[in-house]
Amino acid sequence: MRYTYEGNGYKGWEKNLDFFGKDFLVELFYKMLRIRMIEEEIEGRYHDDFMKTPIHLVIGQEATAVGACSALKYSDLLYSGHRTHGAYLGKGGDLKKMLSEMHCKSNGCVGSRGGSMHLIDPDVGMAWSSAIVGGALPIATGAALASQVRKENNVIMVFLGDGGTEEGVCSESLNFAALKKLPIIFFCENNFYSVQSPLQTRQPKRDIVRWAEGHDVNAIAVDGTNVLDVYKTARNAVEDIKNGSGPWFIEAKVYRFRAHGGAGDDSKTGYRDIKEREAWEKQCPVNSYSSFLMRNNILANQQRLDMERKIKIEIKDAFDFALNSPEPQKTDLYQFVYAD
Numbered sequence: 001m002r003y004t005y006e007g008n009g010y011k012g013w014e015k016n017l018d019f020f021g022k023d024f025l026v027e028l029f030y031k032m033l034r035i036r037m038i039e040e041e042i043e044g045r046y047h048d049d050f051m052k053t054p055i056h057l058v059i060g061q062e063a064t065a066v067g068a069c070s071a072l073k074y075s076d077l078l079y080s081g082h083r084t085h086g087a088y089l090g091k092g093g094d095l096k097k098m099l100s101e102m103h104c105k106s107n108g109c110v111g112s113r114g115g116s117m118h119l120i121d122p123d124v125g126m127a128w129s130s131a132i133v134g135g136a137l138p139i140a141t142g143a144a145l146a147s148q149v150r151k152e153n154n155v156i157m158v159f160l161g162d163g164g165t166e167e168g169v170c171s172e173s174l175n176f177a178a179l180k181k182l183p184i185i186f187f188c189e190n191n192f193y194s195v196q197s198p199l200q201t202r203q204p205k206r207d208i209v210r211w212a213e214g215h216d217v218n219a220i221a222v223d224g225t226n227v228l229d230v231y232k233t234a235r236n237a238v239e240d241i242k243n244g245s246g247p248w249f250i251e252a253k254v255y256r257f258r259a260h261g262g263a264g265d266d267s268k269t270g271y272r273d274i275k276e277r278e279a280w281e282k283q284c285p286v287n288s289y290s291s292f293l294m295r296n297n298i299l300a301n302q303q304r305l306d307m308e309r310k311i312k313i314e315i316k317d318a319f320d321f322a323l324n325s326p327e328p329q330k331t332d333l334y335q336f337v338y339a340d
């Protein structure tokens, strides 16, 4: 079976341009382009072996990270699984701190103790991320309960993959969130694969959004390649939650263009058809949005080139910063260890 793109690109979205406003439309593009270029640079340098961390690239999944995070404000907290780069950068994370973390330097965002799968940064409301599939879900649900009890009027968002829905704790978290009407958005990036195992063989009958709805949460599916669809839906969910709706579950169908982990693509191992990936690449979130903006005279080709030049400089500076940053010291080993 091949997973095909079922959306309709940006057809009909011209009508909504005034709703978003030109500056914001361009800002969304800049953020997606930036994530794409950062990921490509990480991928290109990965085998130099200066980055001391496993990586899970989000190339192909930029619209979900940017669309969803742009609906949050600073004090709204974000939780994530192992595929963290988009979430961290989408929430406004600091590229230098992220790359330092990935190079295992003492000034990384978690002081070299986490690496790529554990990017955390209270400065931007990136509350937690974890390599344990589904591990962020109950913690985010607990944070939503705390926020409700303290009457903080915040929204908690937690990213998960289609694989994450298969953890028992996902059902438990959805159920508890529904029961307590918690202010939380479960944002599921359904890229159809858990490592190299397709959804079809794991859950042949599961329609994720309907399954989530069965837990009595509000649930909706969006085109995960369309940043405007993602943003608008996430924003509506945030507003709804503020009006007391209780939890939302958003399923965004999307495709990862690279291997499950590491650099490059792994399609040639045979678990997915290369033609399937190529078809999704035609629906590339960055390029399809760029074409949409250019068709509507919101972005010019020269403007995109200028953005690329600016981002390239930022990325080079951030890598230089990370490479030249200090290593952790042996004497710091027991810092943050609280048990004897």
Ligand SMILES: Cc1ncc(C[n+]2csc(CCOP(=O)(O)OP(=O)(O)O)c2C)c(N)n1
Residues within 6 Å of the ligand: 082, 083, 131, 132, 133, 134, 160, 161, 162, 163, 164, 165, 191, 193, 194, 195, 260
């Ligand atoms: C509890 C647990 N089981 C298994 C793994 C191994 N594992 C790491 S990533 C992954 C796939 C997760 O797939 P999904 O949630 O769909 O996210 P994606 O990688 O597609 O973004 C698995 C099974 C793990 N890290 N934790």
